[in-house]
Amino acid sequence: xxxxxxxxxxxxxxxxxxxxxxxxxxxxxxxxxxxxxxxxxxxxxxxxxxxxxxxxxxxxxxxxxxxxxxxxxxxxxxxxxxxxxxxxxxxxxxxxxxxxxxxxxxxxxxxxxxxxxxxxxxxxxxxxxxxxxxxxxxxxxxxxxxxxxxxxxxxxxxxxxxxxxxxxxxxxxxxxxxxxxxxxxxxxxxxxxxxxx
Amino acid sequence: xxxxxxxxxxxxxxxxxxxxxxxxxxxxxxxxxxxxxxxxxxxxxxxxxxxxxxxxxxxxxxxxxxxxxxxxxxxxxxxxxxxxxxxxxxxxxxxxxxxxxxxxxxxxxxxxxxxxxxxxxxxxxxxxxxxxxxxxxxxxxxxxxxxxxxxxxxxxxxxxxxxxxxxxxxxxxxxxxxxxxx
Numbered sequence: 001x002x003x004x005x006x007x008x009x010x011x012x013x014x015x016x017x018x019x020x021x022x023x024x025x026x027x028x029x030x031x032x033x034x035x036x037x038x039x040x041x042x043x044x045x046x047x048x049x050x051x052x053x054x055x056x057x058x059x060x061x062x063x064x065x066x067x068x069x070x071x072x073x074x075x076x077x078x079x080x081x082x083x084x085x086x087x088x089x090x091x092x093x094x095x096x097x098x099x100x101x102x103x104x105x106x107x108x109x110x111x112x113x114x115x116x117x118x119x120x121x122x123x124x125x126x127x128x129x130x131x132x133x134x135x136x137x138x139x140x141x142x143x144x145x146x147x148x149x150x151x152x153x154x155x156x157x158x159x160x161x162x163x164x165x166x167x168x169x170x171x172x173x174x175x176x177x178x179x180x181x182x183x184x185x186x187x188x189x190x191x192x193x194x195x196x197x
Numbered sequence: 198x199x200x201x202x203x204x205x206x207x208x209x210x211x212x213x214x215x216x217x218x219x220x221x222x223x224x225x226x227x228x229x230x231x232x233x234x235x236x237x238x239x240x241x242x243x244x245x246x247x248x249x250x251x252x253x254x255x256x257x258x259x260x261x262x263x264x265x266x267x268x269x270x271x272x273x274x275x276x277x278x279x280x281x282x283x284x285x286x287x288x289x290x291x292x293x294x295x296x297x298x299x300x301x302x303x304x305x306x307x308x309x310x311x312x313x314x315x316x317x318x319x320x321x322x323x324x325x326x327x328x329x330x331x332x333x334x335x336x337x338x339x340x341x342x343x344x345x346x347x348x349x350x351x352x353x354x355x356x357x358x359x360x361x362x363x364x365x366x367x368x369x370x371x372x373x374x375x376x377x378x379x
């Protein structure tokens with residue numbers, strides 16, 4: 001899936017760039033975006049270290065396990081295959097809480113920590129598990145209950161008008177994410193093949 | 198009433214990070230007697246590794262998206278689809294943002310800024326755009342970073358589910374805003 005989309009983007013870019021005479025811009029974009037990617041990754045190091053450090057304290061003191069246990073009735077429906085005492089549940093819950101509160105900087109390190117813990121349960125290290133797909137789909141559906149700071153910054157007081165509409169739309173997109181990820185997981189083409197090692 | 202909710206949530210959100218930074222070590226050291234400094238350093242070590250591990254995935258995704266944007270293919274795609282979506286009541290003014298949102302955070306922010314500058318903060322297009330912005334995510338970026346950080350190359354149905362969620366978010370934004378503001 002991603003193979004075709006990835007190739008499709010590059011293929012279409014070069015063809016259209018040639019036709020529209022923007023081929024130099026296409027080349028320039030490829031080079032500058034590869035640099036941007038590294039800048040983004042390097043920029044993450046500090047904030048990652050900060051939150052992973054704080055989360056390690058939360059784990060060593062049993063706080064994460066406590067949160068995981070408290071929200072188990074909800075998370076067991078979304079992630080039935082994760083053992084109830086596994087720290088991944090705690091990280092997932094904290095990531096979603098950070099997303100809801102619009103704390104993007106904190107949400108990413110927590111999410112990556114959750115991915116690391118989900119990977120420990122994964123038998124095929126290069127293939128996403130059902131839990132990983134569910135987690136990712138919920139994340140990409142945006143579960144924000146506080147308006148993005150950038151939108152508030154641009155709209156000023158007028159941002160108040162879109163408070164309700166955003167909550168309804170983001171709620172619907174999250175429901176759609178959960179339903180589609182659960183339905184798609186049952187389709188044969190997305191099932192993990194056991195004998196194609 | 199809504200004004201008060203916004204003020205309140207904004208006030209609360211200012212204190213969430215400081216509260217976590219003091220609350221978690223407090224719980225660890227004072228209540229559970231955890232060696233918090235040592236725990237912190239132990240956990241923080243991973244930050245570097247994870248950041249480095251996502252680089253190949255980010256380069257792959259961001260380069261492809263950057264080329265696509267630079268080639269003008271996006272404008273072409275939109276000019277084809279706009280008349281079709283206009284039939285179901287989807288304003289062409291919001292179409293570029295709807296397509297850009299899953300691909301690029303900076304790109305979609307730029308398009309939203311254009312909407313604000315062009316139509317003002319009280320127009321229906323700005324309201325729809327802002328609602329879209331809050332109800333969708335940069336799906337390709339999140340996929341690259343999250344799956345890349347643990348070396349997952351086969352993403353199975355995660356991308357489609359994420360894009361379906363984006364589509365539902367975008368369409369809901371249009372229809373909810375039309376319902377409430379028109």
